Every structure is written in C-alpha cells, then in structure tokens.
Amino acid sequence: MTFDQIKTQDKAYILPTYGRVDVALVQGKNARAWDAEGKEYIDFTAGIGVNALGYSDPEWAAAVAEQAGKIQHLCNYYYSPENTALAQALCQAAGMGKAFFCNSGAEANECAVKVARKYGEKRGASQIVTLVNSFHGRTLTTLAATGQDGFHRDFLPLTPGFLYAEAGDLPAIDKLLDGSVCAVLLEMVQGEGGVIPMEEAFVQGLARLCKERDVLLLVDEVQTGIGRTGTFYAYQGYGIEPDVVTTAKGIAGGLPMGACLVSEALGDILTPGQNGSTFGGNPVACAGARVVVRRVSDPAFLQSVTEKGAYLKARLEALPQVEYVRGKGLMLGAKLKDKDAHEVLVQCAGEGLLILTAKDLVRFLPPLTITKEDMDQGLAIFQKVLEA
Numbered sequence: 200m201t202f203d204q205i206k207t208q209d210k211a212y213i214l215p216t217y218g219r220v221d222v223a224l225v226q227g228k229n230a231r232a233w234d235a236e237g238k239e240y241i242d243f244t245a246g247i248g249v250n251a252l253g254y255s256d257p258e259w260a261a262a263v264a265e266q267a268g269k270i271q272h273l274c275n276y277y278y279s280p281e282n283t284a285l286a287q288a289l290c291q292a293a294g295m296g297k298a299f300f301c302n303s304g305a306e307a308n309e310c311a312v313k314v315a316r317k318y319g320e321k322r323g324a325s326q327i328v329t330l331v332n333s334f335h336g337r338t339l340t341t342l343a344a345t346g347q348d349g350f351h352r353d354f355l356p357l358t359p360g361f362l363y364a365e366a367g368d369l370p371a372i373d374k375l376l377d378g379s380v381c382a383v384l385l386e387m388v389q390g391e392g393g394v395i396p397m398e399e400a401f402v403q404g405l406a407r408l409c410k411e412r413d414v415l416l417l418v419d420e421v422q423t424g425i426g427r428t429g430t431f432y433a434y435q436g437y438g439i440e441p442d443v444v445t446t447a448k449g450i451a452g453g454l455p456m457g458a459c460l461v462s463e464a465l466g467d468i469l470t471p472g473q474n475g476s477t478f479g480g481n482p483v484a485c486a487g488a489r490v491v492v493r494r495v496s497d498p499a500f501l502q503s504v505t506e507k508g509a510y511l512k513a514r515l516e517a518l519p520q521v522e523y524v525r526g527k528g529l530m531l532g533a534k535l536k537d538k539d540a541h542e543v544l545v546q547c548a549g550e551g552l553l554i555l556t557a558k559d560l561v562r563f564l565p566p567l568t569i570t571k572e573d574m575d576q577g578l579a580i581f582q583k584v585l586e587a
C-alpha cells in the first residue's frame with residue numbers, strides 16, 4: 200500500500216482521536232525505522248517510551264516468538280511460570296512486594312486506586328490527592344485523577360473522590376489530608392504535563408507526610424519507569440519508599456502490559472475476586488518483559504542511560520534556538536525560543552527524524568539502546584530543522 204492509500208483507509212475506518220503526522224512505519228531496527236516507501240527515520244520516540252530496547256531487538260523478538268509457539272495465553276485461574284518469574288524479577292528490581300498484571304498504564308492506575316480505597320475503607324477515607332498538570336490515563340477514573348481540566352471536558356461526570364494540589368506545595372497537601380484522604384498519587388517526572396521533574400525536597404517531604412498521616416504514597420511510573428530516567432524506577436533516585444508503584448509503557452518492550460506493584464505490607468490487601476484482567480500477565484507479553492527487565496535492571500545498562508541522557512541534554516542545550524532543556528535520563532523536553540513545537544515535529548518527520556511534543560515543548564523518549572551515532576544523526580536533522 201502507498202502512504203496515500205493507508206491514510207485514506209485510516210480516515211475512513213479509524214475514529215479520529217489522534218492528530219496523526221503523515222508517516223506510516225512498516226519496519227524498524229533499534230532507533231531506525233522505515234516507512235512504506237522505504238524512507239529511513241531516526242526514532243527519538245520509541246513508540247512514546249514503549250520500545251525500551253528499540254525496534255525488534257533480536258533477543259526480545261526470539262523470546263516472544265518462542266513463547267507464542269509454546270503457549271500464548273492461559274486463564275488466570277491457573278498458574279503460569281512466565282507470570283511468576285516476571286513478577287519475581289520485577290518486584291526485586293523495583294524494591295516492591297507483589298505485582299498485579301494488567302494491559303496498560305490506565306489499568307495499572309485503576310488498580311492502585313482500588314488498593315488505596317480498600318486501604319482507607321474501614322476509617323472512611325476514600326479521597327485521593329493528585330497534582331495539577333498530572334497525567335494518569337484515559338479511563339473515567341484515571342481521567343479524574345489527571346489534574347488537567349482540558350482532558351475532563353465533554354466527559355463529565357467522572358469518578359468522584361479526587362482532590363488536586365500544585366506540585367511542590369507541601370502545605371497545601373498537608374491541609375488536604377484531613378482524614379478523608381487515603382492516598383496521594385504523583386509522577387516523579389510529569390510526562391504529558393511538559394517533562395517536569397519533581398523537586399527532591401518536595402518528594403521526600405511528601406513521603407514523610409504520607410507516613411505520618413497513614414496515607415498511601417502511590418507513584419505513577421508508567422512513563423518514567425523501566426530505566427527511562429537512569430534508575431530502574433524514577434522513585435529510586437529520590438530515596439523514598441512508595442506503597443504502590445504503577446508501570447506500563449516500556450515494561451514488555453512493545454507488547455501491551457501494565458502492572459501495579461505494592462509494598463510487602465500491602466501484599467494481601469486485594470483478595471480473590473477483587474481485581475482481575477483476562478489478558479493480564481499474558482505469557483507472550485511476560486516473555487518479552489522478562490528480557491526487558493533482565494537487561495534494563497543491569498547497573499551498567501542503567502549507567503549507559505544516564506550517560507546518553509546527559510549527552511543528549513548537553514547537545515540540545517548547546518543549540519542557540521533552544522531556551523532550556525529539562526527532564527531526567529532519556530526523558531527530555533526542550534523549550535524552543537521562537538518555533539512552535541508541533542511545527543518542528545512535522546518538519547522533523549519530513550526530514551527523517553521522529554520526535555514528540557509535551558505541551559509547548561519538543562519531547563525526546565528515544566529507545567534506551569540508542570547508539571551515539573544515531574543520536575548524532577538525529578541531532579543533525581533536528582539542528583537543520585531549527586536553522587531552516
């Protein structure tokens with residue numbers, strides 16, 4: 200099919216919920232991808248932080264294919280060794296107690312909300328504090344958790360029981376914790392909100408406050424997790440111990456998977472029948488995830504993410520058209536001085552570079568396995584677009 204045929208079919212048969220760019224990818228290899236007409240792209244998106252090991256990593260692809268040829272799915276009423284082995288590896292890498300597997304970030308956050316509500320149920324504490332400018336997903340409950348009115352419009356009423364506070368404003372959160380609150384939920388780096396890292400003092404103060412008030416600390420690591428910021432989970436760079444961690448995007452290297460991880464102490468909070476997912480813990484997704492978790496949790500791999508992130512950040516900061524760069528590891532956003540971020544994204548695609556935006560910033564979430572050569576080639580295209 201030519202690009203025009205693909206686009207015509209898309210417009211005819213797919214709900215127009217995405218503002219699509221005129222690129223259709225049909226093949227990829229690490230940080231390079233090719234479209235239907237054979238044009239090559241450098242990829243700074245990793246499918247929005249999903250392809251942690253890049254496109255079609257050979258070890259990952261072999262593990263997935265092998266599992267598909269062995270047993271592709273089984274009912275969650277039975278035990279699965281792929282499931283249990285992944286849970287152990289993930290909990291050990293995350294420093295958490297137990298995992299619930301689902302299929303997306305929104306579902307992982309739904310589970311976190313259920314855990315928090317059950318925790319507060321006996322003392323009548325059902326409210327959850329989230330941050331203004333956060334992003335937690337598209338289901339009606341996770342939309343309610345998302346502290347951005349723009350996402351709520353047209354879909355009211357949402358799930359009740361969410362309160363919002365400004366990031367960094369510990370006194371405001373202190374005031375909200377009046378006995379009706381069971382949990383606080385936040386991202387360590389707000390992704391969709393514009394790549395905004397939380398201040399260390401705020402996060403540590405919040406963790407202390409939650410402990411004092413017997414309020415659960417829930418960390419949404421859907422975008423920041425799986426090595427993205429240079430630690431396995433971003434919270435591990437903040438010296439805190441969350442009660443619940445949610446993860447998705449990069450976890451299975453490109454297959455749909457999410458997980459809600461709870462602390463040792465909360466290990467038995469949900470009882471049989473209280474949560475479930477037909478596809479949750481699917482063995483094929485688990486086989487991919489086991490390769491991702493083993494490779495990414497290696498300290499040398501995490502160190503390489505930190506180094507690549509520092510290199511990319513420094514190169515971006517050196518561009519005269521860039522006002523500032525913020526983020527952590529290979530999760531970076533750049534504010535441009537005069538150019539519109541979305542226009543730059545479209546021009547980059549035309550020149551063979553795939554990037555993202557977040558609010559009015561251009562955003563970079565390259566595969567964690569990107570080479571220096573591919574970063575340099577992508578940066579050269581980015582520079583050319585900024586100079587045009």
Ligand SMILES: *Cc1c(COP(=O)(O)O)cnc(C)c1O
Nearest residue numbers: 303304305334335336390421422
């Ligand atoms: C992407 C994202 C989600 C939603 O994940 P889905 O898999 O799209 O449901 C939730 N929280 C954060 C921080 C995200 O970046």
